[in-house]
Amino acid sequence: MNKYGSTTWFIPDGFIPKKSSGELESHEAICLLNSSKETAEITVTVYFEEDEPIKDIRFQVKGERTKHIRTDYLVGKDEKKILRGVPYALKVESSLPVIVQFSRMDATQSANTLMTTMAYAINESY
Template sequence: MKTFGKRTWVIAEGYIPSYGTGPEPEMTSHETVCILNTSNKGAEVELTLFYSDKDPVGPYKIKVEAQRTKHLRINDLENPEPVPRDTDYACVIESSVPIVVQHTRLDSRQAENAILTTIAYSE
């Protein structure tokens, strides 16, 4: 299979609401980084988060096996520290092999839920 993607991706817009409506965990307001690794090698991926009022935090380290996908909820990141709610952030994603990255948000603050998705910027 052909390897698709880039090694560096940027999500310039991030925000996780502190509350939501509907059953948990399915309808918890969240952001997800969807990663596709089509290569024959496992991807060592690092995320660094940037904020408007403090130094960057990271790296958050994850693995995506060869020819697999991983949908990572940003809400679930714990190490080096949990991601704060109700706070603007941006994310730089760096991988050991080319990957494809998509960003998705479920905003369930209202009963009429909204989902937003976009491809990240690649370099």
């Protein structure tokens, strides 16, 4: 197993606008890269300012593969989802080291904006 990446990542600034303009829909996504040969077991927790977290959202990323997931498609065990117009944050935990990137498509104006950044990796040696 290689050790590229981290097993815990945070994305503190999530927000999907309620309305979009034009043909594109505003959305956000996480992209995970698993460069090892083994399958990574992923658990996501969604945090909110006012509501209780959505916990235990689980999926897999096969070895030497990527997985792109729109955050509005994440669903908790009680069918709770991220609502548009509500600020949120994410914690991504993996059974083995992966790389996590966050992207936002803001289509609220005719001049669309695409932003992408690496998530914040926790250094397990702290």
